[in-house]
Amino acid sequence: MSFPLRLPPLSKLPLTLTLSIRTSSLVNHTSKRSLPIQFYQFHQRTMSSSRTSKPAVVDTSLQGSPTGAAASFASSHSSEHPLKLYGGWFCPFVQRVWITIAEKNIPHQYIEINPYHKAPEFLALNPRGLVPTLAVPTVSDPKTGKAKEVKPLYESLVLCEYLDEAYSDPDRYGERLLPQDDAYERARCRLWIDHISSRIVPAFYRFIQHTPDKPYTIEEIRTEFHNYLKAFAKEMLFSPSSSPGPFFLGKRFSLVDIMLAPWAKRLFLIDHYKPGGVGIPSAGHRGEDEKVWKRWEEWYKAVVERESVKNTWSDNEQYVGAYKRYAEDTTQSEVGKATRSGRSLP
Numbered sequence: 001m002s003f004p005l006r007l008p009p010l011s012k013l014p015l016t017l018t019l020s021i022r023t024s025s026l027v028n029h030t031s032k033r034s035l036p037i038q039f040y041q042f043h044q045r046t047m048s049s050s051r052t053s054k055p056a057v058v059d060t061s062l063q064g065s066p067t068g069a070a071a072s073f074a075s076s077h078s079s080e081h082p083l084k085l086y087g088g089w090f091c092p093f094v095q096r097v098w099i100t101i102a103e104k105n106i107p108h109q110y111i112e113i114n115p116y117h118k119a120p121e122f123l124a125l126n127p128r129g130l131v132p133t134l135a136v137p138t139v140s141d142p143k144t145g146k147a148k149e150v151k152p153l154y155e156s157l158v159l160c161e162y163l164d165e166a167y168s169d170p171d172r173y174g175e176r177l178l179p180q181d182d183a184y185e186r187a188r189c190r191l192w193i194d195h196i197s198s199r200i201v202p203a204f205y206r207f208i209q210h211t212p213d214k215p216y217t218i219e220e221i222r223t224e225f226h227n228y229l230k231a232f233a234k235e236m237l238f239s240p241s242s243s244p245g246p247f248f249l250g251k252r253f254s255l256v257d258i259m260l261a262p263w264a265k266r267l268f269l270i271d272h273y274k275p276g277g278v279g280i281p282s283a284g285h286r287g288e289d290e291k292v293w294k295r296w297e298e299w300y301k302a303v304v305e306r307e308s309v310k311n312t313w314s315d316n317e318q319y320v321g322a323y324k325r326y327a328e329d330t331t332q333s334e335v336g337k338a339t340r341s342g343r344s345l346p
């Protein structure tokens with residue numbers, strides 16, 4: 001696969017060349033940090049354009065940095081490293097990749113950016129202009145062992161699968177996130193990853209972006225959302241391949257869990273903003289779905305308590321602020337616009 005653009009400055013500059021710079025709301029909590037020179041230019045240019053000609057439509061008012069556990073995790077991975085994750089603390093797609101990196105303990109550099117600023121240098125990395133974006137070292141100098149060439153990759157699922165494959169030594173990176181020994185099981189995992197990405201996640205946005213003027217009622221989208229969660233729980237409960245919990249693959253935490261964990265963590269936002277909240281019936285009031293919701297809750301509790309999920313999470317109130325525009329359906333994010341117009345997510 002070839003990419004439209006390499007990272008010219010990175011491939012020309014020694015990877016160790018860094019500058020200490022002052023940052024603004026664009027970059028993360030490490031207000032004085034080391035960055036490769038081209039990203040110094042990238043950030044500086046983006047910052048000044050945001051000061052002079054900030055378009056009214058984009059969601060640039062987001063707080064610029066992670067807080068809480070995610071701030072510590074980001075800060076402990078802020079030193080120069082050839083593998084770079086460009087992320088945004090608020091973004092669930094980024095959190096998928098962040099959890100993968102944390103699970104496998106992959107050495108990397110985390111760089112917080114605001115993807116709503118479409119700086120040309122960011123678009124050169126990812127023409128879709130979305131986080132997560134990864135800068136991947138692809139060729140090592142046999143003499144020094146250092147990366148010589150760095151190429152971009154994007155799309156959260158692609159990134160997670162790439163990281164699982166490229167960092168596959170079980171002694172260093174632990175058990176694989178997709179089962180390797182059973183092609184059927186791997187395919188079944190992919191099937192449920194597809195269910196998450198093509199059904200649960202889009203329904204989450206239709207739910208949180210619901211307003212009274214929509215052509216569907218809040219009850220309709222709540223029921224639809226429940227049905228997708230129940231289908232997932234039923235698979236864990238009744239499928240011939242299913243194993244006792246808590247995770248999708250039983251005791252083994254896998255890519256299936258990672259794909260859904262960020263939205264599980266964000267369910268409290270629906271409780272916060274939407275009348276009736278997520279509305280999962282309480283135990284004893286679930287009719288024929290008693291067992292199914294119990295299995296969902298078992299999965300949910302284990303996933304939100306997982307270290308890698310907690311370590312990539314900022315303070316709750318920060319998400320409440322960031323998702324207000326979704327709840328009011330005024331967000332101009334690509335995900336928000338696609339949801340509003342009935343298109344599939346970017």
Ligand SMILES: N[C@@H](CCC(=O)N[C@@H](CS)C(=O)NCC(=O)O)C(=O)O
Nearest residue numbers: 091093115130131155156333334346
């Ligand atoms: N399909 C993409 C979606 C990524 C995505 O939508 N990221 C959002 C932040 S959560 C973004 O970068 N938005 C920038 C924009 O909407 O302009 C993936 O899985 O990585």
